[in-house]
Amino acid sequence: MIYEEIGEIFAAIIGADNQDITPETELTAASGVEMISVAKLIIECEKAYHITIFDEDVHTFKCIDDLVTYVNRLLSEGASSSLATDQEREAWYYT
Amino acid sequence: MGIYQDELYLENEHLKRILSIAEEQLSEARRDSQESEVSILSAKEVMREETAHSLPSLYSAQGFYDLAAFSQYAAPLTDKLKEHETVANKLLTLEKTIYSPYFARIDFKFDDEDIFEKVYIGHASLMDSKSYEIYIYDWRSPIASMFYRFGVGKAFYEAPAGRITGEVNLKRQYEISNGKLEYYFDADVQIVDEFLRRMLSLNASPTMKTIVETIQKDQDIIIRDASNDLVMVQGAAGSGKTSIALHRVAYLMYQGLAAKLSANNIVILSPNTLFKKYISNVLPELGERNVDSIIFEDVCYKILPHVHFQTRNQWIENLITCPDQSLEIIMRRSMEFKASQGFTQILGRFLHDIPRKWLKISDIYYNGKLIANRQQLKSKLLVNEKSILLDQRLKKIEQIILNTVHELRKERIKKLDAFVLAHTNHPFDREEFVRLLSIIETTVLIKEIRKFTCLDILALYRILFSNKDYFYRLAKGIALPDCIEAIIDLTHENLNGDHLPYEDALCLTYLHLNIYNCNDYQLIKQVVVDEAQDYYPLHFEILKMLFPKARYTILGDINQAIERQEDLSLYDGISKILCQNNSALYTMNKSFRSTNEILAFSHQFILGSPDIKSFSREGEAPAIYQAATALEYEEMLTREVVKCRRLGYQSIGLICKSDQDTLYLFERLMDKLDVKLAASEGAMGLRNTFIIPVYMAKGLEFDAVLICDTDEKHYHTKEDKKLLYIACTRALHRLNLFYEGTISPLLKDKEE
Numbered sequence: 001m002i003y004e005e006i007g008e009i010f011a012a013i014i015g016a017d018n019q020d021i022t023p024e025t026e027l028t029a030a031s032g033v034e035m036i037s038v039a040k041l042i043i044e045c046e047k048a049y050h051i052t053i054f055d056e057d058v059h060t061f062k063c064i065d066d067l068v069t070y071v072n073r074l075l076s077e078g079a080s081s082s083l084a085t086d087q088e089r090e091a092w093y094y095t
Numbered sequence: 096m097g098i099y100q101d102e103l104y105l106e107n108e109h110l111k112r113i114l115s116i117a118e119e120q121l122s123e124a125r126r127d128s129q130e131s132e133v134s135i136l137s138a139k140e141v142m143r144e145e146t147a148h149s150l151p152s153l154y155s156a157q158g159f160y161d162l163a164a165f166s167q168y169a170a171p172l173t174d175k176l177k178e179h180e181t182v183a184n185k186l187l188t189l190e191k192t193i194y195s196p197y198f199a200r201i202d203f204k205f206d207d208e209d210i211f212e213k214v215y216i217g218h219a220s221l222m223d224s225k226s227y228e229i230y231i232y233d234w235r236s237p238i239a240s241m242f243y244r245f246g247v248g249k250a251f252y253e254a255p256a257g258r259i260t261g262e263v264n265l266k267r268q269y270e271i272s273n274g275k276l277e278y279y280f281d282a283d284v285q286i287v288d289e290f291l292r293r294m295l296s297l298n299a300s301p302t303m304k305t306i307v308e309t310i311q312k313d314q315d316i317i318i319r320d321a322s323n324d325l326v327m328v329q330g331a332a333g334s335g336k337t338s339i340a341l342h343r344v345a346y347l348m349y350q351g352l353a354a355k356l357s358a359n360n361i362v363i364l365s366p367n368t369l370f371k372k373y374i375s376n377v378l379p380e381l382g383e384r385n386v387d388s389i390i391f392e393d394v395c396y397k398i399l400p401h402v403h404f405q406t407r408n409q410w411i412e413n414l415i416t417c418p419d420q421s422l423e424i425i426m427r428r429s430m431e432f433k434a435s436q437g438f439t440q441i442l443g444r445f446l447h448d449i450p451r452k453w454l455k456i457s458d459i460y461y462n463g464k465l466i467a468n469r470q471q472l473k474s475k476l477l478v479n480e481k482s483i484l485l486d487q488r489l490k491k492i493e494q495i496i497l498n499t500v501h502e503l504r505k506e507r508i509k510k511l512d513a514f515v516l517a518h519t520n521h522p523f524d525r526e527e528f529v530r531l532l533s534i535i536e537t538t539v540l541i542k543e544i545r546k547f548t549c550l551d552i553l554a555l556y557r558i559l560f561s562n563k564d565y566f567y568r569l570a571k572g573i574a575l576p577d578c579i580e581a582i583i584d585l586t587h588e589n590l591n592g593d594h595l596p597y598e599d600a601l602c603l604t605y606l607h608l609n610i611y612n613c614n615d616y617q618l619i620k621q622v623v624v625d626e627a628q629d630y631y632p633l634h635f636e637i638l639k640m641l642f643p644k645a646r647y648t649i650l651g652d653i654n655q656a657i658e659r660q661e662d663l664s665l666y667d668g669i670s671k672i673l674c675q676n677n678s679a680l681y682t683m684n685k686s687f688r689s690t691n692e693i694l695a696f697s698h699q700f701i702l703g704s705p706d707i708k709s710f711s712r713e714g715e716a717p718a719i720y721q722a723a724t725a726l727e728y729e730e731m732l733t734r735e736v737v738k739c740r741r742l743g744y745q746s747i748g749l750i751c752k753s754d755q756d757t758l759y760l761f762e763r764l765m766d767k768l769d770v771k772l773a774a775s776e777g778a779m780g781l782r783n784t785f786i787i788p789v790y791m792a793k794g795l796e797f798d799a800v801l802i803c804d805t806d807e808k809h810y811h812t813k814e815d816k817k818l819l820y821i822a823c824t825r826a827l828h829r830l831n832l833f834y835e836g837t838i839s840p841l842l843k844d845k846e847e
Binding site: 055058 | 526527528533541
């Protein structure tokens with residue numbers, strides 16, 4: 001289910017059809033994905049699952065499936081971010 | 096004769112009773128099996144109905160739920176299948192029991208009792224499921240050991256509760272096939288020679304046979320040695336080492352039933368995949384399945400998945416086909432040196448140097464500040480050096496740096512945010528752009544850190560051979576071979592190619608195991624190493640690291656070392672490296688495979704006077720044939736093969752020196768004869784005519800052997816002499832040598 005949700009998020013970001021996103025859909029500049037879209041995707045995932053995705057790990061997400069695995073791992077470790085709500089999140093970034 | 100008739104009647108009655116019991120159990124097991132089949136079918140049916148609609152989309156985007164549902168139906172099915180497998184195994188065992196339920200009987204009287212009890216011994220036990228009365232004892236059970244160890248008279252066996260003593264007054268052996276008692280005879284000594292001789296005169300079978308009926312006393316001692324952690328066997332060619340090893344595995348597993356020693360806890364290291372196939376039959380015959388049989392290279396592949404390297408067979412092939420003699424010597428010395436304990440010591444010193452000298456640890460900056468100082472990182476890295484592997488310490492260091500980065504992240508984001516606010520000439524959302532900048536710079540940062548926290552072992556190993564001064568500094572006090580300069584140069588060259596030599600792959604494996612954790616084989620409790628003379632000290636160092644909790648059975652023959660001269664110190668070396676508390680070295684010098692004549696002929700190729708006895712069995716003396724022309728040579732070989740077939744020999748081996756030679760010979764003979772090439776990984780049942788290189792024939796046997804190309808070009812060095820020894824000792828019944836041109840100097844005096 002995480003896979004479907006993330007797929008939907010990404011489809012919305014790049015303006016594609018849900019159907020066109022598969023676990024193998026690449027997230028690299030070489031495959032024509034803009035870096036800003038990846039940044040967007042990361043922010044949206046953090047918001048959706050209340051987790052923190054570390055910037056140093058982002059370059060390891062070669063395709064959607066890598067990100068799904070990462071998110072799943074964080075969730076199963078119960079490592080939800082200390083920033084549980086959107087307000088807290090925004091407070092963290094902008095205050 | 097009246098007594099014999101009476102006894103025969105009784106034995107037949109007993110057999111009938113046993114068979115009816117076994118048949119009853121069989122039909123019961125069949126019922127169970129059918130029931131479980133029905134329930135498997137219905138479970139499959141349910142699964143199909145419930146999940147069929149989702150199958151096409153299982154791996155597509157929407158498949159996740161379907162996959163979950165699918166596995167929900169699949170799990171109980173897996174359980175049922177496992178159950179079914181157990182029943183199927185029982186069925187198989189019972190079917191075999193009905194075919195031939197037992198092969199021996201001893202009448203034994205316990206010291207404190209008055210009557211002799213009949214103990215029947217078979218491949219598998221047969222027990223009454225309700226009364227637990229034992230009708231047939233498994234050959235591995237403690238009480239059965241008396242059959243192998245004692246003649247008529249006082250006897251004892253080691254039971255779990257201690258030694259049980261008593262008296263044997265009858266030892267009887269049976270030949271039962273297809274549920275019919277063919278004959279029986281009584282013997283008051285250990286396994287009668289006649290019986291053994293009959294078994295040995297049979298042809299070689301496509302796969303190795305069990306020898307449960309004919310295990311000899313000294314063999315039995317090795318099979319049942321449970322007190323030593325390291326059991327080593329020096330066994331002459333044809334002495335049955337491998338057979339003993341496999342029976343020992345079966346015995347250990349039987350012993351281990353209580354201690355939960357399952358098949359997965361045993362691993363057998365065999366010399367090549369061909370051999371693996373050859374022995375594959377024995378353990379299931381003995382009632383044991385799924386023992387892992389691997390070749391040493393499998394271990395290296397697993398540890399170095401991205402490195403291409405040579406196998407031992409390829410290395411040997413290169414060695415014996417090398418046209419340049421000085422290069423051949425360097426290749427040989429390179430292997431000897433790199434796999435020696437001296438070089439292991441050098442590698443140890445190198446490993447010590449890696450964190451001190453060869454890691455490019457740098458200062459780490461984040462948010463314009465120095466967050467990790469090079470010197471401090473280095474000293475942190477050296478903490479707990481003895482107890483924690485380098486890779487784990489590096490990961491820890493990386494985590495420490497990243498923790499600091501995470502702490503400073505908020506501050507950094509603020510700074511980036513201010514920067515983005517000040518520069519508005521971009522089309523992006525502010526938060527997203529800030530995050531993008533952060534991701535980009537953190538990616539650069541992590542790559543900077545990983546330059547020293549992720550190791551490239553091959554690159555490190557190259558350092559050793561690209562800097563001679565450094566190499567000699569590390570090697571201080573360690574004996575080096577004369578041609579060390581040439582070895583270093585050759586290695587330097589090889590390491591820049593894309594196909595590593597065998598010995599360097601071993602060194603890399605060793606380094607890898609000293610840097611990274613490897614838990615793949617933690618559960619292995621028993622390791623069996625066959626053809627130990629093919630292994631060097633480094634191999635055993637690697638085994639020791641891979642199987643830290645294992646006990647070892649090691650079998651070898653110093654006379655069959657191909658590329659070097661070995662003596663009994665091989666075993667001292669092994670026991671020193673594996674440093675097990677209790678070790679024992681057994682010698683098996685009775686050859687059961689070949690006829691007297693073949694054995695005597697083969698002895699001329701061993702240095703010194705070998706102490707190898709034959710199990711007297713007579714045959715034709717080997718002969719050496721010369722052909723004047725190529726055509727005559729081919730005809731000679733063809734004629735000999737045809738003759739062997741006429742004599743009823745089913746497995747015939749044409750043994751050549753190298754793989755190249757086998758290819759050449761195959762092309763010459765393929766139109767004249769039905770021959771097969773025993774290509775390195777090819778399938779083969781040995782009931783056929785094969786062309787095979789010597790080093791691959793190792794451990795195998797053929798009814799008749801033709802050694803080809805025994806001319807002066809092919810066989811002239813002292814290493815070639817060993818190849819001839821190995822080739823000769825492959826033959827059971829018939830051996831002949833063929834050449835064209837000038838005879839090999841190694842055979843000269845033999846010809847007259």
